[in-house]
Amino acid sequence: MRRRAFLPLLCGRLLPSQETGRENQEIVDLVGRLAEALSDGSTERFMAQIERSWEGHAELERNIRALLAQVDVSSSVSVLRESGDEKAREVELDWMLELWNRTLAAHQERRRAKLTCRLERRNGKWRIVALEPVGFFGPRWADGGE
Numbered sequence: 001m002r003r004r005a006f007l008p009l010l011c012g013r014l015l016p017s018q019e020t021g022r023e024n025q026e027i028v029d030l031v032g033r034l035a036e037a038l039s040d041g042s043t044e045r046f047m048a049q050i051e052r053s054w055e056g057h058a059e060l061e062r063n064i065r066a067l068l069a070q071v072d073v074s075s076s077v078s079v080l081r082e083s084g085d086e087k088a089r090e091v092e093l094d095w096m097l098e099l100w101n102r103t104l105a106a107h108q109e110r111r112r113a114k115l116t117c118r119l120e121r122r123n124g125k126w127r128i129v130a131l132e133p134v135g136f137f138g139p140r141w142a143d144g145g146e
Contacts, residue, residue, distance in 0.1 A: 024082065026126055027091060027119065031077055034128075038075035038097070041068050051122075051129045059134050066139035067099075071109075074098040080114065089119045089126070099140055109140060 030049060037045035043064045050057055067073065074097070081092040097111040118130040 027082065027089060028079060030119070030126055030128070031079060031091070031093060031117065034131075035075040035077045035095075038064070038068070038073045041073065043068055049128050050131065051120075051127050054129050056130065056132065056134050060131065060137060063134060063137040063139065067137055070140050071099040071101055073100075084119075087121050091117045091119065093117055095136065097136075101140075111136065 034046055034049055037043075037049075043061065046064055047057075047061050050060065076096045078094040079091055080094050083090050093115045095111075095113060095115050099109040099111070101108075113133070113136050115136060116130070116132050117128055119126045120129050121127075
């Protein structure tokens, strides 16, 4: 299996906020763990960062599982904008996926989009309560082929 692992690109500019740099870094680290999980092909590690109570959880999990079953993924993400307070945040992300078909190593697709991630502090830690659009993580081919 051919896998290209990129370190998550986390050089995005965080806008000034009332939070300390440590708390901003917690959010950057959380988003980085998502990108890393995709690059490692781990649906479980990706979904562990997402609140199960979110209405889009099941659809996102289906998309991630189907995508990772079809292709190898390299994932990078930058934080473009952050707003909110110490209890809830909204983060705009610039996310890029590079997808390689396992059987046709030369066949590649790139996806890049701005995603919105909503976070809430729960039990002292930031948790993702929404990540949209969910379709960005959808499988490469609807019928499983080309």
